[in-house]
Amino acid sequence: MSPYNYLYVAGLLFTIGAVGVVVRRNAIVVFMCIELMLNAANLTLVTFSRINGTLDGQVVAFFTMVVAACEVVVGLAIIVTIYRSRRSASIDDASLLKR
Amino acid sequence: MLEIQTPETIMFWILAPVAVLAALGMLLVKKAVHSALLLAWVMITLAIFYIAQDAVFLGIVQIVVYTGAVMMLFLFILMLVGVDASDSLTETISGLRPIAITAAIGFGGIFVSLIGRATIGHKPYGLEFANTNGNVEGLAQKLFSTYVWPFEVISALLVTAALGAMVLAHHQRTIARPSQREQSIARFRTGSLGGAAGLPSPGVFARHNAVDVPALLPDGSAAPTSISATLKARGDMLESQSFELGEVDNTVTEEK
Numbered sequence: 001m002s003p004y005n006y007l008y009v010a011g012l013l014f015t016i017g018a019v020g021v022v023v024r025r026n027a028i029v030v031f032m033c034i035e036l037m038l039n040a041a042n043l044t045l046v047t048f049s050r051i052n053g054t055l056d057g058q059v060v061a062f063f064t065m066v067v068a069a070c071e072v073v074v075g076l077a078i079i080v081t082i083y084r085s086r087r088s089a090s091i092d093d094a095s096l097l098k099r
Numbered sequence: 100m101l102e103i104q105t106p107e108t109i110m111f112w113i114l115a116p117v118a119v120l121a122a123l124g125m126l127l128v129k130k131a132v133h134s135a136l137l138l139a140w141v142m143i144t145l146a147i148f149y150i151a152q153d154a155v156f157l158g159i160v161q162i163v164v165y166t167g168a169v170m171m172l173f174l175f176i177l178m179l180v181g182v183d184a185s186d187s188l189t190e191t192i193s194g195l196r197p198i199a200i201t202a203a204i205g206f207g208g209i210f211v212s213l214i215g216r217a218t219i220g221h222k223p224y225g226l227e228f229a230n231t232n233g234n235v236e237g238l239a240q241k242l243f244s245t246y247v248w249p250f251e252v253i254s255a256l257l258v259t260a261a262l263g264a265m266v267l268a269h270h271q272r273t274i275a276r277p278s279q280r281e282q283s284i285a286r287f288r289t290g291s292l293g294g295a296a297g298l299p300s301p302g303v304f305a306r307h308n309a310v311d312v313p314a315l316l317p318d319g320s321a322a323p324t325s326i327s328a329t330l331k332a333r334g335d336m337l338e339s340q341s342f343e344l345g346e347v348d349n350t351v352t353e354e355k
Contacts, residue, residue: 015203
C-alpha cells in the first residue's frame with residue numbers, strides 16, 4: 001500500500017462534505033459537513049507531511065484545527081442567534097436578502 | 100525510505116471504507132443527532148489515521164478537540180435548538196439534488212484521477228528522520244521557530260472568536276421585562292377566560308398521567324395546548340382516546 005491511498009480517502013470525504021453543504025437544510029448539519037471538509041483537508045496535510053518527510057504539514061494541520069475550533073464557536077453562536085429571532089434552524093428560512 | 104507495514108495496510112482497508120460509509124450516512128440519515136454521532140465516528144477514524152501516519156500529537160489533539168470539544172458543542176446546540184421541520188430530507192429547490200450529485204461525481208472523479216496521475220518527484224520519505232527526537236519535540240521546534248508569528252496570530256484569533264461568541268450570545272432586552280402583575284392582567288385581557296388559569300396540564304387522570312398524553316376537554320376531545328410542541332413534532336405523543344375507560348361498572352349496590 002502506498003501513502004497516496006490516504007489522499008483518495010481525503011478526496012472522497014471532502015466531496016461528501018461538499019454535497020452535504022448543498023443538499024442538507026438543517027444549518028447544524030450543514031455546519032457539520034463543513035467540519036468534515038476541514039478534516040479531509042487535514043488528512044491531506046498530514047499525509048503530505050509524511051510523504052515529504054517534514055513536519056511542516058502537521059504544523060499547518062494544527063493551525064487548521066485551531067481555526068476550525070474558532071469557526072465552530074462563532075458559527076454556532078450565529079445559528080443560535082438566528083434561531084432565537086426566527087424560531088427555525090433551516091437555512092431556507094433565512095432568506096431576508098431575497099425579499 | 101517509507102516502508103508501510105502490513106498491520107497499517109489492514110487497518111487502512113478496514114477503517115477507510117467505514118469512514119467513507121459513515122460520512123455518506125451523515126448525509127442520508129434524517130435526524131441531526133445521528134449525523135453528529137456519525138461525524139464523531141469519522142473524526143475518531145481520522146485520529147487513528149493520524150497516529151498511524153506518525154502524527155501522534157495531532158491524533159491526540161484530534162480526539163480531544165474534535166470528538167471531545169467540537170462534537171459536544173454541536174450536540175449541545177442541537178439540544179438547544181431542538182427538532183423542527185428542517186430535519187426533513189425533502190427537496191425544496193427543485194433539481195438541486197441531481198445537480199449536486201452530478202457535480203460531486205465530477206469533482207471526485209477529477210480529484211481521484213489527479214492524485215492517480217500526479218507524481219511528486221521522489222519516493223515517499225516517511226517521518227523517521229523528522230521524528231528522531233519525538234513528534235511533540237519536533238512540532239514544538241517548528242512551532243516556536245519558523246511558525247512563531249502564525250502561532251501568535253492564531254492565539255489572537257482564538258481570543259477574538261471567544262469575544263465574538265460572547266457578543267453574539269448576549270441578549271439585550273429592548274423592552275422592560277413584564278412584571279408578574281402585568282402578565283396576570285394581560286392574561287385576563289385576551290378576550291376569553293380560558294387562558295386566565297394557564298395552560299391545561301397533560302395526562303388523563305387515573306389511567307395515564309405522563310406528559311406525552313394530551314388532557315381531555317369536557318366534550319371528550321384532546322386538548323392540543325396541554326402537551327409540549329417538541330413532543331408533538333418528534334412524534335412521541337400518545338392518543339388520549341387509547342386510555343378511555345372501556346367498561347365502567349355503573350350499577351349501584353345498596354349497602355344494607
